[in-house]
Amino acid sequence: MSPEPQDTQPVDTRRVDAREKVTGAALYATDLHPDQLAHATLATATIGRGRIAELDVSAAAAVPGVLLVLSHLDHLDLQSPGFVMGGGYGVQSLQPLLDDRIAYRGQAIALVVAETLTAATEAANLVRARYETEPFAATLDSPGVERLSQPATIPLPFLADLDVGDAESAYATAALHVDATYDQPAQHQNPMELIGATVSWRGDTLVVHEGTQNAGAIRHGLAQQLGIDAANVEVISPYTGGGFGQKNSLQIHIGPLALAARRLGRPVKLVVSRAQLFHHTSFRPASRHRIRLGADEHGRMVAAIHEVEHQTSRHDLFPLMYTEITSRLYGIRDFRGRQTFARMDTQSPGFMRAPFEHPAAFAFESAVDELAYAAHRDPLEFRLANDTTVDPVSGEPFSSRHLAQCLRRGAKRFGWSARQQRPASMRAEDGSLVGWGVAVGAYPASIVPSAAHLVAGADGRIRVEVDGHEMGQGIRSTIAILVAENLGIGVHDVDIVVGDTRVATQHLTAGSWGTASTLGAVHAALRALREQLGMDTRGPVDVASAVRATGRDQVEARAETLGPGQTEQDAEHARKGLPTLSGPEFPGYSTFSWIAHFVEVRVEPTTCRIRVPRVVSVADCGRVASPVTAASQVRGGIVWGIGASLREAGAVDPRYGGFLNNSLEEYPVPVNADIGTLDVDFIGEPDLRFHPVGVKGLGEVSMVGVAAAVANAVFHATGVRHRRLPIRIEDVLAGTTA
Amino acid sequence: MAATASTAAGSAHELDLACTVNGEPVRLRVDTRESLLDVLRERLGVTGPKKGCDHGQCGACTVHLDGRRVVSCLTPAVQVTGADVTTVEGVAGPDGELHPLQQAFIDHDALQCGYCTPGQIMSGLACLAEGHAGDDDEVREYMSGNLCRCGAYAGIVAAVRAVAEQGR
Numbered sequence: 010m011s012p013e014p015q016d017t018q019p020v021d022t023r024r025v026d027a028r029e030k031v032t033g034a035a036l037y038a039t040d041l042h043p044d045q046l047a048h049a050t051l052a053t054a055t056i057g058r059g060r061i062a063e064l065d066v067s068a069a070a071a072v073p074g075v076l077l078v079l080s081h082l083d084h085l086d087l088q089s090p091g092f093v094m095g096g097g098y099g100v101q102s103l104q105p106l107l108d109d110r111i112a113y114r115g116q117a118i119a120l121v122v123a124e125t126l127t128a129a130t131e132a133a134n135l136v137r138a139r140y141e142t143e144p145f146a147a148t149l150d151s152p153g154v155e156r157l158s159q160p161a162t163i164p165l166p167f168l169a170d171l172d173v174g175d176a177e178s179a180y181a182t183a184a185l186h187v188d189a190t191y192d193q194p195a196q197h198q199n200p201m202e203l204i205g206a207t208v209s210w211r212g213d214t215l216v217v218h219e220g221t222q223n224a225g226a227i228r229h230g231l232a233q234q235l236g237i238d239a240a241n242v243e244v245i246s247p248y249t250g251g252g253f254g255q256k257n258s259l260q261i262h263i264g265p266l267a268l269a270a271r272r273l274g275r276p277v278k279l280v281v282s283r284a285q286l287f288h289h290t291s292f293r294p295a296s297r298h299r300i301r302l303g304a305d306e307h308g309r310m311v312a313a314i315h316e317v318e319h320q321t322s323r324h325d326l327f328p329l330m331y332t333e334i335t336s337r338l339y340g341i342r343d344f345r346g347r348q349t350f351a352r353m354d355t356q357s358p359g360f361m362r363a364p365f366e367h368p369a370a371f372a373f374e375s376a377v378d379e380l381a382y383a384a385h386r387d388p389l390e391f392r393l394a395n396d397t398t399v400d401p402v403s404g405e406p407f408s409s410r411h412l413a414q415c416l417r418r419g420a421k422r423f424g425w426s427a428r429q430q431r432p433a434s435m436r437a438e439d440g441s442l443v444g445w446g447v448a449v450g451a452y453p454a455s456i457v458p459s460a461a462h463l464v465a466g467a468d469g470r471i472r473v474e475v476d477g478h479e480m481g482q483g484i485r486s487t488i489a490i491l492v493a494e495n496l497g498i499g500v501h502d503v504d505i506v507v508g509d510t511r512v513a514t515q516h517l518t519a520g521s522w523g524t525a526s527t528l529g530a531v532h533a534a535l536r537a538l539r540e541q542l543g544m545d546t547r548g549p550v551d552v553a554s555a556v557r558a559t560g561r562d563q564v565e566a567r568a569e570t571l572g573p574g575q576t577e578q579d580a581e582h583a584r585k586g587l588p589t590l591s592g593p594e595f596p597g598y599s600t601f602s603w604i605a606h607f608v609e610v611r612v613e614p615t616t617c618r619i620r621v622p623r624v625v626s627v628a629d630c631g632r633v634a635s636p637v638t639a640a641s642q643v644r645g646g647i648v649w650g651i652g653a654s655l656r657e658a659g660a661v662d663p664r665y666g667g668f669l670n671n672s673l674e675e676y677p678v679p680v681n682a683d684i685g686t687l688d689v690d691f692i693g694e695p696d697l698r699f700h701p702v703g704v705k706g707l708g709e710v711s712m713v714g715v716a717a718a719v720a721n722a723v724f725h726a727t728g729v730r731h732r733r734l735p736i737r738i739e740d741v742l743a744g745t746t747a
Numbered sequence: 748m749a750a751t752a753s754t755a756a757g758s759a760h761e762l763d764l765a766c767t768v769n770g771e772p773v774r775l776r777v778d779t780r781e782s783l784l785d786v787l788r789e790r791l792g793v794t795g796p797k798k799g800c801d802h803g804q805c806g807a808c809t810v811h812l813d814g815r816r817v818v819s820c821l822t823p824a825v826q827v828t829g830a831d832v833t834t835v836e837g838v839a840g841p842d843g844e845l846h847p848l849q850q851a852f853i854d855h856d857a858l859q860c861g862y863c864t865p866g867q868i869m870s871g872l873a874c875l876a877e878g879h880a881g882d883d884d885e886v887r888e889y890m891s892g893n894l895c896r897c898g899a900y901a902g903i904v905a906a907v908r909a910v911a912e913q914g915r
């Protein structure tokens with residue numbers, strides 16, 4: 010496929026919805042305050058597992074202004090939405106408030122609705138429960154964890170074990186070995202926008218405003234929960250205040266809110282508190298990775314074995330897909346991957362930015378660094394020497410892989426050639442230990458069914474209604490730039506409607522497929538629009554006169570697109586609000602985005618405080634569809650990587666279950682002063698084998714490998730290898746004094 | 748809120764609040780337990796200030812009280828009687844022309860999802876007014892009460908610094 014020539018007129022690449030955001034005009038779901046609004050709060054369970062023996066809501070109900078207290082005592086007419094990774098729509102299959110069972114600490118036990126937020130908050134604190142407790146397991150090391158092999162439990166091809174060649178034998182006969190175990194804690198997405206919704210009924214139609222990455226799942230999931238027609242559910246989410254995977258399915262509060270709103274005949278709003286969020290919805294599961302790597306005497310990696318287990322809930326199986334990228338990072342002939350569920354008593358874990366790829370790359374790229382040191386090789390040169398152009402799993406080429414170029418360009422920008430190989434050999438002027446680390450990352454590129462509707466007006470404006478959500482990644486900007494460049498108009502002549510089930514199917518926006526999928530549909534619709542307008546397939550268009558020439562007020566065009574190998578069945582699936590799990594299948598090649606990160610750390614010798622003064626990252630994400638927002642995405646990914654490597658862990662007390670540090674104070678995320686200079690660059694080669702516009706995904710790959718680069722830099726600074734995230738002052742202190 | 752049980756019968760204590768919000772006089776009877784943030788958002792419909800934690804830990808709710816930055820979630824509403832409250836809605840000029848800092852946020856892409864942005868703008872204005880925008884590190888330090896989970900920190904520093912440089 011040849012690239013379509015673009016109009017060369019430069020367009021304004023600044024974020025198109027920035028003005029609304031800097032003036033406070035952008036309205037998020039819980040900014041709404043319709044007439045007659047009632048306020049809801051939640052009361053939650055204080056045991057790790059068991060049942061509610063007695064629930065007393067009388068004091069809560071007696072608070073002046075309280076309108077309603079809903080609990081399992083009310084026998085709510087609500088079905089399970091099913092688990093989003095189990096053929097359903099929900100963040101988990103377990104719908105609280107339906108019976109007396111408590112499956113995990115922090116599970117909702119009552120929904121209180123009152124005239125004011127103050128009354129609702131007071132009342133929720135007065136809900137009293139007496140429990141019968143049962144033993145529970147809450148960490149990978151707790152007794153009572155049930156371990157299940159993934160392929161034996163879910164025999165689906167994309168969850169199968171990986172066996173390429175004979176990794177055990179190749180490992181056994183290798184000249185050099187690394188055998189190490191790496192620990193990734195549970196982590197919490199904590200988007201700045203709290204999870205919450207404003208819900209109301211307009212006659213028989215349920216109207217839901219909630220910041221989401223998946224309005225389609227909310228719509229169809231609620232229809233299933235309430236036993237109503239999906240045509241009677243509208244979900245509206247023009248702005249999402251950060252998602253990072255946490256907002257990718259139907260949350261457990263919306264069904265009960267819909268019931269409350271119906272009973273009261275009033276709109277109801279719930280904003281889940283930050284403290285409750287740590288148990289209310291999904292999180293990144295804790296995982297443990299044993300990596301065995303073997304290399305020959307020339308430093309060529311010949312065998313890799315990646316065995317991983319991660320936590321899931323008792324009620325759902327959140328799948329493991331860690332080995333998908335670790336098997337592709339290098340040209341390792343013999344690879345073996347094993348993935349195991351560890352079921353325990355928590356809410357269901359789920360997706361958090363680079364859900365599998367970040368922990369997998371931390372483990373694998375740390376091990377590669379260990380092997381490079383075992384081989385007495387520079388870690389950069391070692392990686393370049395093990396590069397591949399062929400997917401070692403399928404034997405097919407990659408549609409594009411410019412990873413070596415990412416490494417070379419990044420090394421140059423970083424000044425890697427001045428690095429001294431020996432650990433603890435570099436010092437800053439102030440006496441700090443200086444460490445330089447490198448690591449790479451990958452993320453599978455994918456496309457899901459998508460739809461776009463374009464309306465060209467006689468005023469020259471183009472309205473774009475699409476399947477897709479804006480979580481800050483800049484989907485509006487990428488669409489506006491594509492349309493503006495194609496038609497030769499300004500980006501502000503394009504009006505974009507996203508995240509709205511009234512205008513388009515709203516497939517889950519995640520997995521970095523948003524840009525590729527949505528742009529594919531918009532691109533196809535643009536072609537159709539040009540046809541409708543009787544214009545050439547290329548070149549600038551005077552939209553206003555072209556529309557007037559048709560004698561109509563407006564001209565419309567629609568397109569529905571699929572990924573390669575996907576069928577009408579997949580499109581139908583997507584229209585029902587279900588995520589596309591099959592395909593895309595690319596004929597004759599496999600497709601990933603790639604990135605290389607170079608990190609400098611400084612370790613203050615007395616306190617062992619770790620700082621990250623600078624990071625250089627070079628990404629291969631195909632064509633850069635929106636340069637400004639793309640660079641911001643990568644910087645955001647680096648910030649996430651720094652948080653993951655040095656700060657973030659959900660702390661579990663095995664005696665009580667649940668997450669102890671459920672606040673932004675005790676679950677520290679990076680602050681401004683934690684972040685130094687971030688130097689981001691792109692290869693920018695369009696991948697036209699994969700995509701008509703040449704784009705691959707970016708949002709997730711940007712984070713993949715950062716944590717390993719940080720850990721490798723800490724090793725280089727101190728000579729101590731840290732195999733558990735996050736690496737904290739006390740870890741470095743213990744390592745250097747040991 | 749351990750003592751709330753005692754209020755169950757007689758309901759809350761209420762007091763009169765008189766202040767200005769973005770220059771407009773406001774008179775309101777408020778529950779003494781209501782935060783300025785909740786009064787702005789839920790009673791006055793001023794939703795620029797955002798709730799990210801309700802505990803003074805994130806800065807999304809930052810507003811100015813007589814020109815000083817405060818986290819409105821930790822500010823009891825009754826306490827602002829007599830004060831001038833400014834939120835992000837009150838920053839642009841009367842005809843909607845953006846404040847230079849708002850424009851700098853756009854030019855330096857100092858935002859992604861935009862949820863922390865109203866708080867960042869209010870803190871950024873204060874950071875400039877306090878004279879704490881002398882160099883990048885100073886801005887990083889004095890803007891660290893405002894979390895941005897999207898990680899737009901580099902753009903935020905660049906935007907505040909750009910305005911500081913313009914003002915010199």
Ligand code: FES
Nearest residue numbers: 799801803806820
């Ligand atoms: S909401 Fe006030 S500081 Fe977070």
Ligand code: FES
Nearest residue numbers: 859861895896897
């Ligand atoms: S822009 Fe999303 S939290 Fe700052």
